[in-house]
Amino acid sequence: MLRIAVPNKGSLSGPAADMLHEAGYQQRRESKELRVVDPVNEVELFYLRPRDIAIYVSSGRLDIGLTGEDLLVDSGASAEVILPLGFARSTFRFAAKPGTATSIADLAGKTVATSYEGIVAKYFADHGIDASVVHLDGAVETAIELGVAEVIADVVETGTSLRNAGLEVFGEPIMKSEAVVIRRTGADTEDPKVQQFLRRLQGVLVARTYVMMDYDCRVEQLEKAVALTPGLESPTVSPLHNEGWVAVRAMVPAKEAQRIMDDLYDLGARAILTTAIHACRL
């Protein structure tokens, strides 16, 4: 059985559970469940704190884990990203009250509050910055108002939390992050059980990003039509009963589907349909 670490709480847990569900894995029935054995799919899911997942995976006791890239870096654990998952995208940034700092040079001698002490300490070491760090568990935006620190380093998605606290970012983003699948550094990536798991998740990513498009067009327009819908490898072209017409089928990016339908229509294509892809193996 493949032993997988899954986030039990926080921003990652809902989208991670959705993705595993779409990939066909069994769900936990209630949020207090710590472990789910799924014999049909030969996986064992361990529901753990997102912050601890890289540590479990680096120990080799669990084969793979779903976590945030920033949490992986922060832990310092010996694990590596094997598949980015495209959700929980964020940046990690310094912020302060306007007028406090404009660049990282202004950090010298200041106190920085963060829940990601590992990332911040490494950044200070790499950039030769002499500043102190105070570790807080969350809601770090409030630390400045309450005088615990002059600067914070925190996850920023929309920037709403910073704005609400009257803070603004400064300096370059410290890092970008998204949800990822991780493995112990140096572990055997050819393991067929791991490969199968990754194929399933990749299938979910593709099913979410692409739709299937079908249309009929005249043979004379086929080359132009196919240029608009090249598919992932190559479109399927089948003859129609009406001579001079063909049916074309290709996957297209969901975001571009409406524009492509307009362009195909203008080319003379008709009966243009899109359908959702529920699952796939490329």
Ligand SMILES: Nc1ncnc2c1ncn2[C@@H]1O[C@H](COP(=O)(O)OP(=O)(O)OP(=O)(O)O)[C@@H](O)[C@H]1O
């Ligand atoms: N608002 C957000 N938007 C996108 N990603 C986020 C957001 N907040 C946290 N993350 C990402 O989620 C992960 C952190 O999850 P974690 O569960 O530890 O924190 P949380 O969602 O803030 O929950 P908690 O309230 O338990 O701190 C990180 O990878 C982080 O980049």
Ligand SMILES: O=P(O)(O)OC[C@H]1O[C@H](OP(=O)(O)OP(=O)(O)O)[C@H](O)[C@@H]1O
């Ligand atoms: O840029 P935004 O869209 O506002 O998102 C970023 C905020 O979201 C997370 O906080 P969360 O709500 O998880 O609370 P926490 O700080 O207690 O972890 C993060 O720590 C930031 O505070």
Ligand SMILES: [Mg+2]
């Ligand atoms: Mg948080």
